[in-house]
Amino acid sequence: MDYYSSCNRYFVIVFVTTLCFLALSVQCRPFDQYSEFRVLSQISASPSPAPEGSDSFSPSSRENSSAAVFSVMSYGAVGDGVSDDTQAFKTAWDNACQSDESAVILVPKHYTFMIQSAIFTGPCKNGLVFQIEGSMMPPDGPNSWPKNFSKRQWLVFYRINGMTMQGGGLIDGRGQKWWDLPCKPHKVKNGTIPPGPCDSPVALRFFWSSKLIVKGLKIKNSPQFHFRFDSCHDVHIDSLYVKSPSGSPNTDGIHIENSNDVQIYNSVISNGDDCVSIGAGSYNVDIRNITCGPSHGISIGSLGIKNSRACVSNITVRDSVIKHSDNGVRIKTWQGGYGSVSKITFDNIHMDTVRNPIMIDQYYCSNKACLNQSSAVYVNDISYTNIKGTYDVRSPAMHLACSDAVPCTNLTLYDVELLPSLGQRILDPFCWNAYGDIKAVTVPPVSCLMEGFPQALLSSDVDQC
Numbered sequence: 066m067d068y069y070s071s072c073n074r075y076f077v078i079v080f081v082t083t084l085c086f087l088a089l090s091v092q093c094r095p096f097d098q099y100s101e102f103r104v105l106s107q108i109s110a111s112p113s114p115a116p117e118g119s120d121s122f123s124p125s126s127r128e129n130s131s132a133a134v135f136s137v138m139s140y141g142a143v144g145d146g147v148s149d150d151t152q153a154f155k156t157a158w159d160n161a162c163q164s165d166e167s168a169v170i171l172v173p174k175h176y177t178f179m180i181q182s183a184i185f186t187g188p189c190k191n192g193l194v195f196q197i198e199g200s201m202m203p204p205d206g207p208n209s210w211p212k213n214f215s216k217r218q219w220l221v222f223y224r225i226n227g228m229t230m231q232g233g234g235l236i237d238g239r240g241q242k243w244w245d246l247p248c249k250p251h252k253v254k255n256g257t258i259p260p261g262p263c264d265s266p267v268a269l270r271f272f273w274s275s276k277l278i279v280k281g282l283k284i285k286n287s288p289q290f291h292f293r294f295d296s297c298h299d300v301h302i303d304s305l306y307v308k309s310p311s312g313s314p315n316t317d318g319i320h321i322e323n324s325n326d327v328q329i330y331n332s333v334i335s336n337g338d339d340c341v342s343i344g345a346g347s348y349n350v351d352i353r354n355i356t357c358g359p360s361h362g363i364s365i366g367s368l369g370i371k372n373s374r375a376c377v378s379n380i381t382v383r384d385s386v387i388k389h390s391d392n393g394v395r396i397k398t399w400q401g402g403y404g405s406v407s408k409i410t411f412d413n414i415h416m417d418t419v420r421n422p423i424m425i426d427q428y429y430c431s432n433k434a435c436l437n438q439s440s441a442v443y444v445n446d447i448s449y450t451n452i453k454g455t456y457d458v459r460s461p462a463m464h465l466a467c468s469d470a471v472p473c474t475n476l477t478l479y480d481v482e483l484l485p486s487l488g489q490r491i492l493d494p495f496c497w498n499a500y501g502d503i504k505a506v507t508v509p510p511v512s513c514l515m516e517g518f519p520q521a522l523l524s525s526d527v528d529q530c
Contacts, residue, residue: 144176206242238287313337369402376530393422416454441468476501
């Protein structure tokens, strides 16, 4: 009995020790903070060390803690910044998109993923989270771009209904070699564009999609637009950090086209073109708490190019700062277009050394070879309230250049105070065929703004969309 008792005691000690060891090993396993998720994979996990978890990605912060995680590392991604990881991303997307439960596509920290031009297509079965914690980048310049791939876009998300793209990672567009193409605007000499291809890719494009949330991302140096939303609705953009050099051409931070019910909040943008640009077919866009500049400001347009119809309405820009930029809040249209821009509100915007803080330009022309035309996009019901700060003295504080044939109407200025950033000379505002109302004394005075409503429009057939 003593022998068997000793054996039993020995067995119990070994068994308990083994259980403790197993418990410790489970606690110490990689991706511990993702332990509430079930990781799905069709391919064995990469032998690379598992990345550390991001504070921004925690199961407790997800509404559905049973969401499945599809890490691109589990589908063969290498993440060394050189290997082509495109197929791993596409496979992870395809599996997540067809998941019967909510899914997270994970781009892990401490890795850099090189991805070719790709289209991620929906609709998906359930809502997706595209969690970017590592770095993502395209091939380095036009000579590295596959010949049979489009050079107009890098990552496209098509027909997505319900996706959140977020994370603490970085999207690097590697734009320098694209900006250096001889056909780019800043390279053109004497108004002559050299021959040769000039297409450059938009970094991230969302097309025919809805219920989108894009938040917390850092993106830099896109070859062209950083974000573009085409034919989308119900879009919430928040807490983005967008950066490219002030001389980088056509690098709009966020471009909206044919989209509605869009919110752009709490973001910092500095680039070589518009911080935010709003194209034709857009309405119900709310822009709030943007720090913009150096840049070309926040723009509606350009609209009406090549005699096209453009309709834009219900746009609000408020509680924002524009600094060291070529323009402040701007509406720009081409001659020969038609349609209308209406119900636009610019409210509580601080200007810091901005050239053209308030601008309407119905003679916009990017190549200085445009012909005078009689038709124009109708600009009506534009409100400027509490616009204050300083302007670059190379241009007047206000430039309201409206069409000869289709004047601007119902322009309202209230509590506008713009002073020169250098010196004490205050330049007179410029107005041409602009009608509206001044609700309070402005600095500088806008004596050139005409009162009432132009008789020519009462008898004309203006397209008001």
